[in-house]
Amino acid sequence: MMTNRFIFGFLLIAIIAWPVNAAAQAYPVDDSASQVLGPGLLKMRWDSALPKPGQASTITGHVVVLVRLDVSPWRGRHARIYQKLPSVPAGAINARWTSNGTLLSGALRDGERTLVYSGVINSDRLEDTFRLSIQADGERVERPQALAFSFEIELEPQP
Numbered sequence: 001m002m003t004n005r006f007i008f009g010f011l012l013i014a015i016i017a018w019p020v021n022a023a024a025q026a027y028p029v030d031d032s033a034s035q036v037l038g039p040g041l042l043k044m045r046w047d048s049a050l051p052k053p054g055q056a057s058t059i060t061g062h063v064v065v066l067v068r069l070d071v072s073p074w075r076g077r078h079a080r081i082y083q084k085l086p087s088v089p090a091g092a093i094n095a096r097w098t099s100n101g102t103l104l105s106g107a108l109r110d111g112e113r114t115l116v117y118s119g120v121i122n123s124d125r126l127e128d129t130f131r132l133s134i135q136a137d138g139e140r141v142e143r144p145q146a147l148a149f150s151f152e153i154e155l156e157p158q159p
Helices: 004-017
Strands: 026-028 035-037 058-070 078-085 093-098 106-109 112-120 125-137 150-155
Touching (some): 106 112
Antiparallel strands (some): 035 058, 078 150
16 A cells, blocks of 8 residues: 555656656748848948947947748648847847737847747748847947848647
8 A cells, every 4th residue: 555655755756757848849940032121231320429438339220121931841730930049259139120910029139039920830931021120239349240040940739
């Protein structure tokens, strides 16, 4: 006959051994059909000619991107799509964007990812227009840099 202490101990071990939150597998999303509208080189401008003492000397640029995501491999599946921006040597890069509504408006810093879509994939392609605002520390940016935004998808378990 099992004692209460034995059962409690067994349950405690089972809870500890059970994965608390199994990491969902992320797959890259093909965004090669996306297109930057306007000039290819983003022109950055100083946010303030004379920053106040203690205020960062930031530069900001704006660009419009037609985002086209090939989600055909996941059609009919419920998923979450994230936009990523790898870390860059020039330090903190902040990106903010507005969208037309297919994808979510949002913000992220380099080295982060943020949710841009959650729901059922009902078509082969998700399209939206992002109006991006990129801000960086003007004292740390020494030369033009390529920002490698990308997208990844995590699938919800099927019922």
